[in-house]
Amino acid sequence: MVLALLLTLGTQSTFAGEYGPAVEGEWVVVDAEMPEDTGLSGCSATYLQDGVVLPDLPLFYTRIVPDAAWGTQEMVDLIVESARHTRWLMPDASPIIIGDLSVRYGGFLSGHKSHRGGVDADIGIYRRGRWQPTNRFDDLSAKDFDPEANWLLISTMLQTGKIDMILLDRSHIATLRSYTVKSGLLTAEEADYIFVSDGGSAHWERTGVIRHAPGHKSHLHVRVLCGDGSKAGG
Ligand SMILES: [Zn+2]
Structure with a gap:
């Protein structure tokens, strides 16, 4: 599966915030071969999520x-x-x-x-x-x-x-x-x-x-x- 990775270039990038600009810096999209995301995940012995x-x-x-x-x-x-x-x-x-x-x-x-x-x-x-x-x-x-x-x-x-x-x-x-x-x-x-x-x-x-x-x-x-x-x- 080709996963689009967003990489940010520049040193002052921020995520979209309520007040500031959405993004500072330059965003580029990079295609990279990544393993298939199976949707399978870890779990806990002490609490139950998504039971x-x-x-x-x-x-x-x-x-x-x-x-x-x-x-x-x-x-x-x-x-x-x-x-x-x-x-x-x-x-x-x-x-x-x-x-x-x-x-x-x-x-x-x-x-x-x-x-x-x-x-x-x-x-x-x-x-x-x-x-x-x-x-x-x-x-x-x-x-x-x-x-x-x-x-x-x-x-x-x-x-x-x-x-x-x-x-x-x-x-x-x-x-x-x-x-x-x-x-x-x-x-x-x-x-x-x-x-x-x-x-x-x-x-x-x-x-x-x-x-x-x-x-x-x-x-x-x-x-x-x-x-x-x-x-x-x-
Ligand atoms: Zn038992």
């Missing part, structure tokens, strides 16, 4: 608290696309439970350390039988956790390329890792790249996309990247 509400699509998912279902465009797109794809892969599965994203303009949300910038969402996991409750999260034991259904959901999300990280309890991570490697869906090397199953408290700083965090036996905490692919800033 989008997750639409009500009961065939695909249920929102527990619609007032806390605001996110960035990337987050909303991720949930809709993943839920749609997951339903196509598993038409017999129950709709996914969607917990809190963020409130309309972001900021503090009761019960969470994060969920302030529209880049975090709590998403239900499948109990064996591809089943999720309709309006709450239930802690699942390792034997209740459905590795096949949950891997379909998670891998669908990963394939969008929009995921920064996913937090989940280490027992479920271990189950997923074992399932994907034993069934040949991932090599051990690929699994090591995706899963961090050894826990640790500083989970926000860990490498690996899927990481342990306490309090995540009932749902995934998903953080998305910004539209330009960067991580959400402060």
Whole structure:
């Protein structure tokens, strides 16, 4: 795309003001080859600008608290696309439970350390039988956790390329890792790249996309990247 750049020559140029002359100095137009402007931008983990509400699509998912279902465009797109794809892969599965994203303009949300910038969402996991409750999260034991259904959901999300990280309890991570490697869906090397199953408290700083965090036996905490692919800033 050819972008017209306005360059000013001279030392006393000013922008158009209410009182003074529009421009002092000499303006020239220069054509320069610039990268295509994608319109994609960075985002914040602490406030939400240009938030989008997750639409009500009961065939695909249920929102527990619609007032806390605001996110960035990337987050909303991720949930809709993943839920749609997951339903196509598993038409017999129950709709996914969607917990809190963020409130309309972001900021503090009761019960969470994060969920302030529209880049975090709590998403239900499948109990064996591809089943999720309709309006709450239930802690699942390792034997209740459905590795096949949950891997379909998670891998669908990963394939969008929009995921920064996913937090989940280490027992479920271990189950997923074992399932994907034993069934040949991932090599051990690929699994090591995706899963961090050894826990640790500083989970926000860990490498690996899927990481342990306490309090995540009932749902995934998903953080998305910004539209330009960067991580959400402060
Ligand atoms: Zn969360």
